[in-house]
Structures are given as structure tokens and as C-alpha cells.
Amino acid sequence: MRKFNNRFQPVITLVSRLLLGGVLLVAGGLKAFKPDESAGAVAAYKILPTNIAHLMGYALPWLEIAIGVLLIIGLSARLAAVIGAAVMLIFVAAIISVWVRGILIDCGCFGGGGAVDPSKAAQVHRAYLLEIMRDLGLAMTGIYLYFFPYGLLSVEKPLQKIEEQ
Amino acid sequence: MAKQVKATKASGGDNFTRWLVIGMVTLVVATGAIFSVVGQKTKANESFAALNNFKVGAPVSASVDVANGSGITINTGAAKTIDLWEDPQCPICNTFEGANGAYIDDLVRTKKANVVYHVLSFLGNESVTAANAAYCAADEGHYLDFHKAMYMVQPALENSGFYTPKNLVKIGGYVGLTSNKFVDCVTKGSKLDQVKAAYDSMAKYNVKGTPTVFFNGKLWERKNSGFVLDEFSAAFEAS
Numbered sequence: 001m002r003k004f005n006n007r008f009q010p011v012i013t014l015v016s017r018l019l020l021g022g023v024l025l026v027a028g029g030l031k032a033f034k035p036d037e038s039a040g041a042v043a044a045y046k047i048l049p050t051n052i053a054h055l056m057g058y059a060l061p062w063l064e065i066a067i068g069v070l071l072i073i074g075l076s077a078r079l080a081a082v083i084g085a086a087v088m089l090i091f092v093a094a095i096i097s098v099w100v101r102g103i104l105i106d107c108g109c110f111g112g113g114g115a116v117d118p119s120k121a122a123q124v125h126r127a128y129l130l131e132i133m134r135d136l137g138l139a140m141t142g143i144y145l146y147f148f149p150y151g152l153l154s155v156e157k158p159l160q161k162i163e164e165q
Numbered sequence: 166m167a168k169q170v171k172a173t174k175a176s177g178g179d180n181f182t183r184w185l186v187i188g189m190v191t192l193v194v195a196t197g198a199i200f201s202v203v204g205q206k207t208k209a210n211e212s213f214a215a216l217n218n219f220k221v222g223a224p225v226s227a228s229v230d231v232a233n234g235s236g237i238t239i240n241t242g243a244a245k246t247i248d249l250w251e252d253p254q255c256p257i258c259n260t261f262e263g264a265n266g267a268y269i270d271d272l273v274r275t276k277k278a279n280v281v282y283h284v285l286s287f288l289g290n291e292s293v294t295a296a297n298a299a300y301c302a303a304d305e306g307h308y309l310d311f312h313k314a315m316y317m318v319q320p321a322l323e324n325s326g327f328y329t330p331k332n333l334v335k336i337g338g339y340v341g342l343t344s345n346k347f348v349d350c351v352t353k354g355s356k357l358d359q360v361k362a363a364y365d366s367m368a369k370y371n372v373k374g375t376p377t378v379f380f381n382g383k384l385w386e387r388k389n390s391g392f393v394l395d396e397f398s399a400a401f402e403a404s
């Protein structure tokens with residue numbers, strides 16, 4: 001396993017960066033210019049007081065875009081990956097929270113969001129499960145990047161490696 | 166693994182890049198958020214333009230019927246009764262209002278029916294704030310106009326930050342609700358008990374969604390998928 005990692009680490013790092021960064025960039029980009037939708041989506045989780053939830057709905061897409069760009073180009077990848085993984089884990093916690101409280105919503109992950117009709121409860125619960133698994137997977141890529149932030153095609157290189165060459 | 170951790174420790178010396186990146190990210194997020202907030206404010210103000218030529222009707226006295234799910238009732242004792250269950254944020258209620266609102270207003274103003282408005286709040290915090298304001302308006306005899314005006318400016322999305330006490334007071338201003346009593350009632354949430362009672366009564370009456378209509382206590386089952394005035398008025402006449 002370690003041998004495999006040693007050999008392919010630069011590629012795995014690149015793939016992880018593109019995966020996590022790509023998802024964040026797309027998710028942020030789809031929401032950034034629909035602030036009312038995004039604000040409504042965050043408020044629908046009923047975790048934060050409404051006005052703070054709205055503010056978060058306005059800010060979150062831009063954070064996703066910024067982190068996504070950093071990961072894709074490979075600048076401060078470790079820092080960006082830690083934030084990205086933290087954001088994913090917060091999403092997981094939020095979805096578990098609404099599930100436990102029996103609230104039915106569209107997660108609003110890629111735009112949209114808000115309450116869903118009770119007749120679609122089964123579909124919503126299946127969606128929650130998939131979203132939790134997806135976000136956990138993305139959090140894993142972020143954690144991997146914490147340990148191996150430098151790979152192929154990254155703007156930033158470790159100083160020591162440059163010296164070694 | 167050990168190699169890369171070591172390498173990054175060495176590059177940890179490049180604190181400048183790190184702080185530059187943190188600074189840039191913060192700047193992007195702050196600019197984006199401020200941009201959105203300002204945009205939303207402008208949009209909300211523009212939506213008020215719809216109320217510029219609002220014709221305020223005569224006040225109609227209303228009371229709250231605690232026994233009937235704390236609904237706002239007008240013309241108690243009339244021969245026919247219509248129970249309307251609506252949430253201020255529900256977009257389909259707005260469609261219903263567009264089709265039948267003027268007809269119902271007329272029934273109320275000509276005292277042809279006892280209409281009970283059950284102002285629900287199951288769509289989130291902003292429905293609660295808006296429902297509270299609706300009860301405040303009812304207290305001052307301006308429920309009909311306030312209800313109509315609220316639908317005229319209803320945002321496309323629920324809980325998007327529009328139904329704040331400030332904006333609700335502003336809506337009130339367009340329909341002649343300018344008293345300090347109304348402003349106080351909206352900002353302090355004086356009617357929250359009634360709002361909660363109305364919401365809690367949904368189970369008792371087996372109301373699962375909005376809009377729901379009862380004619381003389383009997384559930385109206387519409388045949389048309391949309392709302393058609395002819396169907397509604399025929400059902401009322403037949404009731």
C-alpha cells in the first residue's frame with residue numbers, strides 16, 4: 001500500500017485536487033449569482049438564526065469558489081484542502097441534523113434548495129444518504145491532500161524538492 | 166509520506182504566500198457576500214414598486230376565533246362559511262389569490278360569507294414573522310388589504326430574507342397601517358401565540374398543505390389542477 005502510494009502519489013494528489021476543487025468550484029459557481037436561492041437553502045436547514053443563515057448563504061458560494069480555484073491550480077493546496085474537508089464535514093453534520101429532526105429539504109448543494117413536499121419523503125431520505133456518502137468521500141480526498149499536498153501540475157512546489165533537484 | 170511532511174515543514178517557512186492566500190480568499194468571500202446583500206436589498210426595494218398604486222379599501226373589522234384554530238374571522242354569523250388555510254410564503258397560495266382573491270374579497274366586503282383566514286407558518290421562520298404581522302393587521306381592520314399586498318410582493322423563494330419586521334411594516338405603510346400600535350405589534354411579535362395556535366390546529370383539522378379550502382366545514386376538492394375562478398365560485402354557490 002505504501003509502495004503503491006509512493007509510486008503514484010503525485011497522480012493521486014492531482015486527481016484528489018481536481019475532484020475536491022472541481023466539485024467546490026461548480027457548486028459555488030452555480031449558487032454565487034443566485035444569492036436569494038442560496039440564502040433560502042441555508043435557512044431551510046433551520047440550524048442558524050435566519051439572518052445569520054442568510055449571510056452564510058451569501059458568503060458560502062464564494063468561499064467554495066475560492067477554495068476550488070486554489071485546489072485546482074495547486075496553490076496553498078494543504079490549507080485549501082483542510083478548509084475544503086472541514087466544509088464537507090460540516091455539510092455532512094448539517095444533513096444528519098435535518099434528517100434526525102425529520103425535516104424534508106433539498107440540500108441546495110448545487111443550487112435550488114428549500115422545503116420539499118412530505119409525499120416525497122422516501123426520495124429525500126435516499127438523497128440524504130447519497131449526499132452524506134458523497135461529502136464523506138470528498139472529505140477523504142481533502143484529508144489525503146493534507147498529508148500529500150504536492151503533486152503533478154501544481155503551481156506551488158515544496159521548497160526542499162526544488163533544492164534537491 | 167515522511168518525505169512530504171518534511172518537505173512541507175520546510176516550505177512552511179513561506180508564511181508570506183500563506184497569508185497572501187488567506188487574505189485573498191477572505192477578500193473574495195467578503196466582496197461576494199457584500200455584493201449579494203446589496204443586490205438583495207435593491208431587489209426587495211424594487212418589488213415594493215408593485216404597491217405604489219395600491220387602492221386601500223375600507224377597514225373591515227375582524228376577530229380571532231380561538232375555537233376555530235385561532236383563524237382570523239370576518240363576518241361571523243353569515244349564512245355561509247369559507248375556511249381558508251394559507252401560508253404567507255406559499256407560492257401556490259399566491260396563485261390561488263391571483264385567481265380567486267378579488268372574488269373572496271368581494272364576498273367579505275358585501276358580507277355574503279363568513280371567511281376565516283387560517284394564517285399558517287409551516288414554511289419557516291419568515292412565515293412566522295409574516296403571519297404575526299397579518300394578525301397585527303387584522304387587529305386594526307386591515308387584514309384584507311395587508312393580505313393582498315403581502316402576496317403582491319411575495320418573493321419567489323421562501324426564507325430569502327424578505328419577510329423581516331422592517332419590510333412588513335413597510336408593506337403595512339402602503340395599505341394604511343401606519344399606527345405605532347401596528348409597528349410595535351410587528352416588531353415585538355405580539356401575536357406569536359396566535360400564530361402558533363393556528364399552526365398547531367392543522368392536525369386537528371387534518372390540513373396537510375396550503376392552500377386548503379373548506380366550504381361550511383366541508384373540504385373543497387377541486388377538479389382542475391390549477392385554480393379557476395368559475396370552479397371556485399360554483400363550489401361556493403353550491404355550498
